[in-house]
Amino acid sequence: MRYSNEALDAYASQFERDGMVLLKQHFRKDILVLWRQAFDAILAHRLEHATTAVRGANRHYITLPFAGVFADEQIFCDPDVLAIVERVAGEDPVMCQLASDTPLRGSTYQDIHRDTPALFDDLPETPSFQLAVNFPLCDVTPENGPFETTLGTHRMNAQDAMQAYAAGELPLHAIPMQLGDVMIRDVRALHRGTPNNTDSPRPMVVIGYSRSWYFRPEVHIDVPRNVYQTLSARGKRLLRYMPQVDGVDVLEGGESYLRFAY
Numbered sequence: 001m002r003y004s005n006e007a008l009d010a011y012a013s014q015f016e017r018d019g020m021v022l023l024k025q026h027f028r029k030d031i032l033v034l035w036r037q038a039f040d041a042i043l044a045h046r047l048e049h050a051t052t053a054v055r056g057a058n059r060h061y062i063t064l065p066f067a068g069v070f071a072d073e074q075i076f077c078d079p080d081v082l083a084i085v086e087r088v089a090g091e092d093p094v095m096c097q098l099a100s101d102t103p104l105r106g107s108t109y110q111d112i113h114r115d116t117p118a119l120f121d122d123l124p125e126t127p128s129f130q131l132a133v134n135f136p137l138c139d140v141t142p143e144n145g146p147f148e149t150t151l152g153t154h155r156m157n158a159q160d161a162m163q164a165y166a167a168g169e170l171p172l173h174a175i176p177m178q179l180g181d182v183m184i185r186d187v188r189a190l191h192r193g194t195p196n197n198t199d200s201p202r203p204m205v206v207i208g209y210s211r212s213w214y215f216r217p218e219v220h221i222d223v224p225r226n227v228y229q230t231l232s233a234r235g236k237r238l239l240r241y242m243p244q245v246d247g248v249d250v251l252e253g254g255e256s257y258l259r260f261a262y
Contacts, residue, residue: 001079002026008080012087015128019154020185021084022175027075027135029180034069036137039203043102053255058106059193063099063255064205065248066221070098073235076207081133084184089128090211095238097132097208097219103145103196110194112165112172115187116216118158125155128186130210137203140177145196147183147204148172154186161190215241224248 003011011021042062046052052060064070076095085093119126140146150170153161164170170190175183185191187208196202208219221242228236228244 001083003080003083008083008087011084015084015088015184015186016155018151019189020149020151020175020183022177023080023182023184025178025180026080026182027078027180031069031072031074032135032137032179035205036203038069039064039100039137040201043100043201043203051255055101056103056110056193057108058104058196059108059110060102060104061099061255062102063221066098066223067227067248071227071231073232077232077234077238078182081182081184082209085131085133085209088186089131089209092212093209093238094212094215094241095207096210096215096221096242097206098221099206099208100137100203101193101206102201102203103193104201105196105199107145107193107195110192112162112190112192114158114190118188124157125188128154129214130187130208132183132185132187133207133209134183134185135181135205136177136179137205138200139179140175140202140204142174142176143196144198144200144202145194146174146176147191148174148194149185149189149191151189154189158188165190209238222248 015021042064046062047060052062055061076098115132116130119129134147150165150172153170161170172192174194177183221239222245223239223242224247225244228239231239
């Protein structure tokens with residue numbers, strides 16, 4: 001592990017306050033370069049066959065196959081990331097999502113939104129139960145579509161947060177990132193995607209982790225049985241509720257996670 005327990009506790013406290021933390025230069029760039037090479041081929045095929053989930057004009061969500069470079073325990077079992085996840089979302093979490101969000105030239109600002117509803121409509125916001133771990137496959141600059149988010153709205157009632165944003169009381173913060181940076185965020189914070197004004201796609205990977213009892217069937221990972229057998233005990237435990245399949249087609253089309261904004 002890179003961080004001490006004291007540093008991890010500090011990250012958890014920052015997360016409680018802001019709803020996100022950023023780990024600078026955390027993942028190895030050489031690994032992410034291989035991810036980008038594999039992703040580019042998938043993106044080109046899925047765009048050609050119109051089999052992405054559209055997240056706005058020229059903005060595409062694609063589930064990544066849990067195989068090859070994308071099934072790398074150095075990434076999804078990273079001990080520091082998991083230590084922060086467990087501090088804010090409980091012990092023994094479940095990995096439930098492996099996907100990408102990619103704006104292209106011509107993309108626009110998304111409406112401000114959350115990625116999931118509250119657990120209970122009639123109660124104040126609960127502790128964190130679903131997290132997104134995001135990392136880009138390129139540098140993220142003001143020109144190619146940085147993620148914008150509010151701070152602290154993961155702990156606000158959804159209606160109160162939207163009213164405060166509409167009144168100008170909640171500023172949006174753009175999050176520039178370099179290849180290797182990792183963002184851990186509560187998916188209930190108000191946020192949006194921004195336009196990519198360059199000619200190069202801006203892929204952002206998302207790995208979803210949730211509390212052990214939380215499951216949204218439209219957001220899942222198909223795990224090939226032969227890949228599952230090669231995983232460590234920790235990797236198998238993280239994926240314990242995900243469906244096991246005989247194999248995955250890297251270029252397979254169709255997305256089930258369609259409603260993403262709340």
